[in-house]
Amino acid sequence: MTQTQEELREALQLQNRLRQQAEAGRREAELMLKAMQAILEAADSAQLYEQIFALFSSLLDYQHALILEKQADNSLRCVAATDNAWLDQRWPLDQILQRALEGEPVAVVNARRQPAWQQAIGDETGALLYGPFSSQDREALLVFIHPQPGFYLQDHVQILRRYTRLTRQARLSFEAKLQALQSDELQRAKERAEQSLLHAEKMVSLGTLxxxxxxxxxxxxxxxxxxxxxxxxxxxxxxxxxxxxxxxxxxxxxxxxxxxxxxxxxxxxxxxxxxxxxxxxxxxxxxxxxxxxxxxxxxxxxxxxxxRQDDSVSEPIDIHQCVQTTLRMVNNELKYHCTVNVQLQPTGQVLGSSGQLNQVLTNLLVNAGHAIEQQGTVTVASGRKQWPQGWFAYVSVADTGKGIASDDLKRIFDPFFTTKEEGKGTGLGLAICHSIIEKMGGWIEVDSQVGEGTRFTLWLPESAPPV
Amino acid sequence: MNIMTVSSDLDDTVLACADVMQALTFKPQLVIAGFNTHHDGALLQHQLAALDCPIMAGSSCLGALAIQQRTNAQPQTQAQAGLVLWALQDAHGSYGVGYCEQGDAPRHAAQQALEMALQQSGRDCESPALLWCVLPPGEEEQILQGFADTVGPNVPVLGGSSADNDVSGQWQQFNQHCCGHQLIQVAVFFPSAGLGLSFSSGYQPSGQQVKATQVQQRQLLELDGIAAAQRFNQLTGGSIEQQLQGGNVLSLTTLHPFGRRIAASAGTEEFLLSHPDAVTHDGGLSLFSEVEQGETLELMTGSIEGLVQRGERVLQNAIALLPSGQQPAGALMIYCAGCMLTIGDQVQAMAQHMAASTDIPIMGLYTFGEQGCFVDGQSRHGNLMISAVVFGQ
Known part of the structure; x- marks a missing residue:
């Protein structure tokens, strides 16, 4: 009987400890996920640091938390802290800090034992816990400070190790995905360039002819x-x-x-x-x-x-101004059967001839109006995006018209190709648009679904990256 | 992480050392050793210096426990081997051994020993995962305090107090550099994998409680206002009737130690045991560990069968408490010499139970005092305790 009681008591204790471990693990996993979200979603560094400090406060005790960034002179500078008094303080890089920067979290028994802290010790400085911190482009450390010497243990090191591993994996996956996306973009850009080259050769021959x-x-x-x-x-x-x-x-x-x-x-x-x-x-x-x-x-x-497209003018163009000008010009063509939506987001300036860009936009808007046989919507949008080769502005003209059959899509930029009734179009409008945009260093994308509509998007290189 | 246990039963110290060193299949980074006092510690230290690595050894009552990993045959298990080495190789871990003569200031000596160990590990600013100690019996509480002074109170300390075969004070400790009888030795562990720790007694509270009304260090002078030996004799049905005027009661009290309640998680309790070893001339009881005056003590009860099963359960608990997903690579154990002497020949069965329950190399020391860490994270000194630390792969 006694033996049974003892066994039961011990089994209960073991179960309690295992349950505590499991609960700690679950709490930690939840916080890790939140930390991941914070890293991926934070709008800026300040917000990220604030969220990370808040998340870790429910995972481990600390009096102060700091972010130290490695500087060009090999020192570490405090760039964020739960208490602003730490900001801009510096620590000389020693072996422990170096190890932490290289990815190995460290628990220091007492800051007084670490020479790098001799200049920074305060009354509340006891135990230290270092962990590498995923920063965009700088080596950085996450530092927790507790007033009680010896407070941080290898258990805490393990928490930071798991955090480091998780965030590093997430970052690697994110970067791999980004790289893959960039590869895709590069591949698409290459295909575009090849098609463009073919088209350009064809156009040169046709132009000469x-x-x-x-x-x-x-x-x-x-x-x-x-x-x-x-x-x-x-x-x-x-x-x-x-x-x-x-x-x-x-x-x-x-x-x-x-x-x-x-x-x-x-x-x-x-x-x-x-x-x-x-x-x-x-x-x-x-x-x-x-x-x-x-x-x-x-x-x-x-x-x-x-x-005559070689006679290009290179002047800074305000895309929004071009759009507004063109819309005024084609208003009569559209206003009776189209609702025109304008969704302009900021873009940078592009270089070229504003007259030629107006010509392109006029062509696209008139075509959009023609594609809508009864009532429909024409949407003009603009914005910017970073491509592997730099920042590009875009203007898109989308209609809810009859769309273009996929066989025709391949030929719409060919001279003399037209889907309009005989005698109603020269078939040169889009070829000219294509030629103008290419001369400006950009390209035109077309998406179309028969019965749903067509979107033409002009991509033009911005003359300077966004500030 | 590589862990290996090698042992020898050869009586000749030189041959035993050669025997164990030959059996090692890798160059160790750290060796923890246990030996029977029929070997001379100084000679062992001299012979094992050839290992050229940090060593920390303590004598173990009637030899030490050695369980080797299974190869093709049955595991080689020796419940009381004359010399046992527990060797560790961990390229990504850091380890160090420190020592200091206990002298008159055990707390300070403990600080010195731990500082040396930290220095040797190369990570002297950092918080170790574990302190494993081999101590001389007598001042363990002070020594634990000295360790806490250096690394804080939360680093787990496990280990045991060196023992001889007849409580005649022949215990010994040695390390790579020296040998002694009163050496405080401590090893710091920064392993590359996780640890599972378990510290437990094999006893049940009897329901009888007494109050330590007069205490002088490790001597219980009075319990419930009367002479401690007399009160203990009453509580245990005359178990020390013949020794009430004085004498050794070690073996008579092994199954009836005092227990102090340590609050554990979710309302459960654990008990830190104190073992009466003698009746003093003035009717007091001397113990192997300190109790506080005014403290309530629980009379505990145990059984031989329980103690035989105990080692395996403590070991399994430690394995269960390894970080999730980690497999055990090896274990160090402490088993109270008093318990071992009480179970007598069944020590073989105790060792076999452990060997059968897992396939890892294990070394165990039979000690005259056990240091360990309960669930509350505090390291304490107790008696009749069993502890295990399991290293993850």
Missing amino acids: AAGVAHEINNPVGFISSNMQYIQEFSELSEDITQQLLLLLPPLMKGSDANATAASRLFEQLQQEEYLERCQELADVAKECSDGLNRIKDIINGLRTFA
Whole structure:
């Protein structure tokens, strides 16, 4: 019986100790997770330090907590503390501090035993606990101070060791993920560059061809246009004269003299030949030809613009101003069937020609309006993002229109490609946009879903990183 | 972490040393040793200096316990080996041994010894995971105070007071540098893995309580206002009737020590034991540990069977208390010499129970006083106690 009681008592004690260990472990795990969250979510260092101090206060006792950062002269400087009196104090780097910086937490029995503390000892300075602290780009230490010498034990060292391991793993995972993302971004950038190069080669060939063709066509179009003007004017004159003749001839036809006979014959001929109608038709045909020639002129002008992109102007451009200007210009195109949302976030300045950027935005906004067949929304947004190659501003134009089929998406930047009805577009607008944006060092992204809409995003390099 | 226990039963000291050193399969970073006083400590110290590493050794009553890790055969278990070495190799840990002659100022001597150990570990500013001590019997409370002066009261201290075979004062201690009878020795441990600690008595409270009404250091002069020996005799049904005028009562009181309540977690209690070893000429009881005047003492009861099972349970508790996920690599144990003498031949069974319960190298010392750390984190000196420290891999 006695033996059983003893066993029970001891088993109870063991269970209590194991339960305490498990509860301590659970508490610690929860706090570790909170610490991780604090690290990942803190808006700035000050907030991070404050949260870390608060979290550790429920995990271990301390009178003061400090963050020491390694300085260029190898000393450690207090950059954060639960008591501001510690701020900016310095400690010479010794073996213990070095070990802690290298990742091994240390419990010091009494600050008075550590020479590095001789200048910093206060009445409340007893035991010390050091742990490496994950800082973005500097080596740093987390330091806890307790007034009772010998307060910190290897149990506390283990807590900090687990914290260090966890945060280090989290940081490594985070950095690996970031690296992977950056690799993806680089890969995408590379593919973009390759596509851009291919496109550029194609464009150069087309540009050369277009410039030559434009020049060659321009001359005959010029004289044809001039001749057509003459024909149109002459047909109108002929029509006018014919009408006068048809009024003049009937009185002259009365009589039997040769003049009356000739007048009758001419009158009949004019009627038989439907001369007046044909003069009118000739005027119409000439007008149609002039319209056709005007379209040819538009195309030639487009080709000239396309071929003339090297003549780039490099001036600082305020993207928001361009957006506002363009929106005013295209307002009439959109206002009857589109709701226009403007969501502009800050961007840096970009370099290029504001006129050309306006041209691009006009093109995109007009296209967006055309894509919406009945009622819809056009959203213009802007912002900035850091890519591996630097900071870029973006402007996006999104519509809720009919969208672009995936086969067409591959070709939308090709010259003369258009999804509009025949005669309604030259097919050069997006090619010109593409050419302008590339000349500015950027690129255009397109996302489109048939039946849902299309978003064009212009990415342009900022002239200076954000301050 | 590598831990190995090697032992020899050879009577010849030189041969025994050669025997154990030959059995070692790695160069140790630290050796803790136990030996029977039939070996001369100075000769052992001289022979084992060839190990060229910090050593801390203490004599153990009738030899020391050695349990070796199983290889292909059954574990080699020696309940009372003449010489036992517990060797440790831990490339990422730090260890040091310090010592000081106890002299007239044991507290100060303890500070000196611990400072030396910390210096040797190379981590003299830091808080160790464990202090393992080998002490001379008599002033353990003062010595523990000296350790606390240096590293604070919360660093666990485990160990035992050196013992001889017949309580005639032949106990010895030695280290890499010297040998003595009154040496305070302490090893500091900064292991690379975790520890599991257990300190416990194998006794039950009987329900009978007495008050220490007159105390002089380790002598209980009066209990409940009457001569201590007489009161104890009453409480135990005449167990020391023949010795009331004076004499050794060590073996007669082993199963009826005094216990002091130590509050543990969740309302449970633990008991720190004090073992009466003799009746003084004036009817008092001398103890192996101090009690406070005015303190309430619980008369404890124990059984041989309980003491036989005890070692294994304390060991298993320590293993259970290793940090989560860590496997045991080896253990050091302290088993009260009084308990060992009480269970007599069953010491073999006690050792076999331990060996069968786990497959790790273990060394145990049979001591005349035990130092250990209860759940409250305070290290204390007691009697008839058993302790274990298990090292994680």
